[in-house]
Amino acid sequence: MDNSKSSLRICVVGAGHGGSAMAAHLALLGFPVRLYNRSEARIKPILALGGIDLITRDIEDAPYGLAELEVVTTNMAEALDGVDLILVATRRNGHRFIAEQCAPHLRDGQVIVLNPGITCGAIEFYCVLREAGVKADVTVAEAQTFIYASRMLNPAQVRIQRVKNSIPVAAIPATRTADVVKLLNRAYPQFVMGSNVINTSFDNIGSAFAPAVTVLNAGRIESTHGDFEYYVEGVTPSVARILEAIDRERVAVAAGLGFKSISAREWLYVAYDATGSNLYEAMKSNRGYQGIKSPLTTNHPFITEDVPMTLVPIASLGELVGVSTPTIRTIIHLASLLHEVDYWREGRTVERLGLAGCSVEQIRSLVLGE
Numbered sequence: 001m002d003n004s005k006s007s008l009r010i011c012v013v014g015a016g017h018g019g020s021a022m023a024a025h026l027a028l029l030g031f032p033v034r035l036y037n038r039s040e041a042r043i044k045p046i047l048a049l050g051g052i053d054l055i056t057r058d059i060e061d062a063p064y065g066l067a068e069l070e071v072v073t074t075n076m077a078e079a080l081d082g083v084d085l086i087l088v089a090t091r092r093n094g095h096r097f098i099a100e101q102c103a104p105h106l107r108d109g110q111v112i113v114l115n116p117g118i119t120c121g122a123i124e125f126y127c128v129l130r131e132a133g134v135k136a137d138v139t140v141a142e143a144q145t146f147i148y149a150s151r152m153l154n155p156a157q158v159r160i161q162r163v164k165n166s167i168p169v170a171a172i173p174a175t176r177t178a179d180v181v182k183l184l185n186r187a188y189p190q191f192v193m194g195s196n197v198i199n200t201s202f203d204n205i206g207s208a209f210a211p212a213v214t215v216l217n218a219g220r221i222e223s224t225h226g227d228f229e230y231y232v233e234g235v236t237p238s239v240a241r242i243l244e245a246i247d248r249e250r251v252a253v254a255a256g257l258g259f260k261s262i263s264a265r266e267w268l269y270v271a272y273d274a275t276g277s278n279l280y281e282a283m284k285s286n287r288g289y290q291g292i293k294s295p296l297t298t299n300h301p302f303i304t305e306d307v308p309m310t311l312v313p314i315a316s317l318g319e320l321v322g323v324s325t326p327t328i329r330t331i332i333h334l335a336s337l338l339h340e341v342d343y344w345r346e347g348r349t350v351e352r353l354g355l356a357g358c359s360v361e362q363i364r365s366l367v368l369g370e
Contacts (some may be wrong), residue, residue, distance in 0.1 A: 005030040008186050010084040013098055015042050015072075018115065019089035020158040021150035024054035026187055028063035033109040034071040034118065036079035038097070043072050045155035053157040082345040085111050085183060088125075089146070091301070092309040096352075099128035106136040113169065113179055116143025119201040119208075119310040120317075120348050123366075126172050127354030137239055141171035141180045146198040147190060167216045168194030168203075173369025195259075196367050202254045207310040210263070210302035212331045216242065218298050218338060226296040231289035240280035245327040247279065253314050256321035258364055298338055307335045312347025320350050321360055 008031055012023040015037035027033040037043045046052055052070055056062035073121050080086065080102065088098055097113060102112070106129070107230040114121045122142035129140070149162040167190050171177040172194040184191040194200045214221070217234045228234060235243070247264045254261035268274035270281040276282035283289060295302060311328050336343045350356045355363060362369060 005186070006032060006181075008032075008085060009083040010034070010085045010087060010187070011036060011079050013037075013079070013086060013088045013102075014090035014094070015151050016090070017150050017158065018146050018148060020046075020052050020152060021054070021148045021160050022087060022089050022115070023069060024052040024067035025056075025063070025148075025157060025160060025301045027051070027067035027069055028054060028065065028230075029187065031187060032070045033067075034073070034079050034083060036073055036076060037070050038074060038101075040074050040122055042155075043074065046072050049110050050155040051152075051156070054157040055153065055157065057159075059160060059163060062163070077105045080105045080110075083110065085113070085187075088112065088114045092116075092121060092305050093346075095121050095125050096128055099125045100132065102127055102134035103134050106134055106138050108137045110136070110138045111183055112138060112140050113180065113184065114140075114142040115147065116145050116204065117197065117201060118204060118306075120197070120313045120353055121201070121309070122170070122172050122197045123355070124202075124348055127352075129262045130354065139171050139176050139180060141169055141177070142197055142200055143191065144168045144170075144194060144204060147188065163190065165190060167191050168200055170194035170197045170200045172197055172367065173365075174367060175369035194369065198254060198257055198259045199261065200365055202250060202259070202314070203267070204310065205247075205264050205267050208246060208314070209251050211307045211311055211335055212242055212246055212304045213239065214295065214298055214300065215331055215338060217294065217333045220293055224294075226294035228294050229290065230292050230294040231283060231286075232292075234294060235280070236284055237280050240283060241279070242327060246331070249318065249323070249325040249328050252316055253318040253321065253323045253325065256323040256360070257317065258360055303335050303339065307332055307343045309346030312344055312349060313353065316347070316349040316353075317355070320355065320358070 011034040012019050013036045023035045024031050051066045056064045090153045122140050148160050152158050169178045169191045181193050198323045251261045263278050263281050272286045272288050274282040274286040315325040315328045
């Protein structure tokens with residue numbers, strides 16, 4: 001085994017679509033990998049097979065086959081023992097639970113990276129560790145998006161369809177980002193330095209848009225069971241105008257915190273070479289959206305996770321800094337009515353992020369380390 005790889009010990013937290021892909025890929029690249037999952041039922045097939053069968057048929061020069069893992073466990077102490085890098089690949093509403101489980105077992109020098117943080121995930125994780133009284137000098141960071149497009153084919157078999165080229169990562173505080181990226185680059189050259197965790201959070205465009213598209217197409221989703229193209233047919237000029245209002249509010253809240261966030265239209269221009277004088281035209285010109293089907297039901301992470309974990313923190317931070325977010329709050333309210341759930345209560349409010357009563361200067365100090 002390559003000594004430069006064997007000396008970097010990694011724990012992947014979460015054995016779902018993403019975590020299984022990450023653990024298998026890293027193991028086949030030659031890294032000692034431990035895999036943690038809270039549910040024993042989920043890891044039983046992996047233990048029975050002796051690893052995870054990874055398929056990378058459409059990716060040039062990518063490793064494939066049976067990936068043998070060092071440890072597969074539901075015991076967090078065992079999972080974290082002796083590891084350098086902790087890659088959290090759970091659903092975003094699981095970040096708080098994972099932070100609580102990790103807290104007693106962390107040691108100096110460990111790096112925790114949320115894949116992805118979605119919106120303020122790293123801040124929430126950092127806050128939970130602080131509330132738990134963690135004394136170890138650990139670094140918490142987040143990726144802006146998940147590195148793979150992957151899907152479980154069987155309980156111990158996963159397919160990676162694509163590996164993304166460039167993923168911004170930022171640490172708390174930002175002064176630690178360079179060290180985190182240097183460590184990550186030993187395994188993933190695709191990770192690059194992001195400005196800070198506000199930018200990695202607020203520039204997660206898809207999570208800000210998906211709840212509104214789902215809520216506004218609720219009738220169509222229920223009557224057709226999702227039998228339409230989500231971004232092509234689901235985004236009409238009227239829907240796009242609402243998305244533009246959400247986008248303006250998102251950018252305004254970031255500005256209220258003293259950070260510049262890219263607009264959705266600018267992001268489409270850069271990421272997909274889209275064209276158009278407004279958001280509707282830009283989305284329609286994006287061929288990457290073509291063929292993406294709607295969710296089969298409104299009971300989908302686009303609402304159950306993206307509303308409390310993306311829209312709520314944006315609106316709550318907006319309230320803290322005096323920036324109005326009426327459109328975002330409307331979508332939160334409608335989603336709550338749709339599912340008969342108080343997503344505001346469940347979400348990442350400033351109270352749950354440990355930022356209640358903080359000034360802009362205090363938040364910037366936390367984020368930037370100034």
